[in-house]
Amino acid sequence: MQRIDTSRQRRSGSNESLRGRRGRAAPPTVGTASALGVATLAPSFGQALPTLATVATEYNHEVNAELLYELGAALVKAGLGSPDTWQRCGGNAVAFARHSIMAGIGAERGDLLHRNVEYHLEVSDVLERDGYGPALSNGHLAITIECGSAGYFKIGPALGAIEEQAEGLGAAFYWSLIHALYRVMRIYDHNDALMYEERLIECANEDDEQNRSQYEFPEVEKALPACIQRTLKQRSTIEGRRLLRTHGNGPYRAWFDRLRKMQQLSRLHLKESREPLEDRYYDGPPLPSLLVAFKERDAVAACFDEEGQYMLEGSSEPTVCVVFSPKKADEVQHALRIIERFVAFNAELFGLVEDLEEWGKEHAGSDSNRGEPSVRAA
DSSP states (O other): OOOTTOEEEEEOSOSSOOOOOOOOOOOOOSSOHHHHTOOOSSOOOTTOSOOOTTSOOEEEEETTHHHHHHHHHHHHHTTSOOHHHHHHTTTOHHHHHHHHHHHHHOHHHHHHHHHHOEEEEEEESOOOTTSOSOOOSTTOEEEEEEEEEOEEEEOHHHHHHHHHHSTTHHHHHHHHHHHHHHHHSOEEOHHHHHHHHHHHHHHHHHSOGGGGGGOOOOOHHHHSOHHHHHTSSSOSOHHHHHHHHHHTTSTTHHHHHHHHHHHHHHTSOOOOOOGGGTTSOOSBSOOOSEEEESSTTOHHHHHHHHHHTTTTSSOBOOSEEEEEOTTOHHHHHHHHHHHHHHHHHHHHHHHHHHHHHHHHHHHTOOOOOOOSOSOOOO
């Protein structure tokens, strides 16, 4: 399997440099030239031999280059590429496609994502993480976004402030946010921590009795805010939605506005191409794009730190995957809409993350550096 951005360099058919041919050397003369009275018709000059500066001595071959050129043409029609972009990319079709898509994302949103999470956008004819394996069939390409490390969202202090505004409002905000996140991306939250704790308890029960004392349990539920503990079994309710509508224009209106935009984006019906991933033998689901914790080094963060030690040991599915034919304009547009929705959603998300960080510095001091967790779960 091969990434289509891999270039192969081959030399021309001969290993020897091309040289101009000379005529036969004149036979040696007896005596000197002056004695024979021989003179040249024209004086000698420095360009007697042909120059090789314009002769190609090697060529580059781009695998599936015709598909890339089709994609490049489609991106230009969509207003995402230009001749200047092509020149800046040195005529490299893969670089042109990537830079054109990144230009559609925009520098401001790109910087926002770069500050908070590690995403990698790829244009490829394969779906394996390491780039090896069979290529996609029927002239298809794939645009994927992979996550190298998760972002971090400390939401506990903000939920406490929202809950003070109206009882149940903080819980309603949290459950609405989590629901929108689940629709778009893989996250790690209290639910993942609870499942990890459950597996840890099962392992302790199956272990020898003399070893059970070595286990340390994070007690995730006890670490949750009171408003979340009360609503664990009944998360999203009509009353919660009413509270969001009633108090959405209060002192934390900017937070609620971002939440509403995320909810709208999450409801867009844009089907990704998950079917081609089924036979690729990935070792796990997409890596979490976000860790949602309540406090610094709380039980949720501790569980994530434990599980995070093993998340990169296998190949994970892409966070976003869309397979399309670059020759079909409707499929190209659909792929671009999926990427745009994901980027727009993440821009609102990490805009909210930074808003809460700034609010936390003003109201609760700055402790945005997670550091090492003080609680370890086994």
